[in-house]
Amino acid sequence: MLSKRKNVLVIFIAVLLFDFILILLNLNSYYVTFLQSTGVIMPVLVTILSMYLVAAAFNVRKFWIITGAFAALILIGWLSLKPIFFEYSYDKVQAPNGSPSLVIEHRTATLGETSHFYTFYRVTAIPIVMKKLNKDPVSIITRGTNDDSLTVLGVENSKWSDQKVVFSSPYEEKRVEISY
Numbered sequence: 001m002l003s004k005r006k007n008v009l010v011i012f013i014a015v016l017l018f019d020f021i022l023i024l025l026n027l028n029s030y031y032v033t034f035l036q037s038t039g040v041i042m043p044v045l046v047t048i049l050s051m052y053l054v055a056a057a058f059n060v061r062k063f064w065i066i067t068g069a070f071a072a073l074i075l076i077g078w079l080s081l082k083p084i085f086f087e088y089s090y091d092k093v094q095a096p097n098g099s100p101s102l103v104i105e106h107r108t109a110t111l112g113e114t115s116h117f118y119t120f121y122r123v124t125a126i127p128i129v130m131k132k133l134n135k136d137p138v139s140i141i142t143r144g145t146n147d148d149s150l151t152v153l154g155v156e157n158s159k160w161s162d163q164k165v166v167f168s169s170p171y172e173e174k175r176v177e178i179s180y
Contacts, residue, residue, distance in 0.1 A: 008057040015050040019043055029132040031121065033103075041076065048072045091150060092123075095160045102165065102176070103130055106149040113143040116152050120176045133176055140172045 022043055025031065048068075055065050086107055094101045105119040117137040121130035140152055150156075154169030167174045 005057045008053045012050045012054050015047055019047055025129065029135075030124070031130050031132060033128050033130055044072075044076060048076075089149070091155075093155055093158070095165075097160065102133075102178070104150070104153070104155070106153070108149055113141055114145070116140045116142065116149045118149070118153060118174075122178055133178065138174055138176075140169075140174070142171055 088107050103121040109115045120133040154167040157168045159166045165176045
């Protein structure tokens with residue numbers, strides 16, 4: 001019995017440590033690539049599962065388990081709304097000279113005119129970690145075109161230098177600073 005509790009505590013502490021690392025990365029505009037499409041839903045689910053393991057191992061009263069489950073369902077429901085309403089796509093753009101590549105998160109919203117939204121990430125030395133380059137999404141508004149988001153941005157006409165990328169298209173010109 002004592003061994004089971006100890007194992008559950010080790011798992012719980014490992015999950016909390018992983019959550020803490022994710023929070024620190026996020027505060028410094030770094031993101032883990034395999035969590036990019038799901039956001040925080042997976043870490044929240046793993047944390048909640050580990051809390052239930054602790055509750056079961058330490059015989060926590062059912063009232064607290066039910067209360068925690070209700071709060072968790074509300075949180076997960078809230079976190080699940082973003083992927084439902086906003087469909088994001090991710091494309092990797094490689095620099096011609098082999099310098100760090102960019103990952104472009106993009107989506108469109110249409111209501112008479114089309115708004116294209118872009119967020120840029122630089123791949124870091126750690127393969128699963130990306131650095132967010134722009135604080136707010138870049139937007140380009142178009143009307144009467146069937147071009148996809150990457151064409152509207154001008155990915156095919158991009159000009160790379162050491163510290164920036166310039167995307168040129170008939171719609172707009174956007175500069176992205178690549179900070180190291």
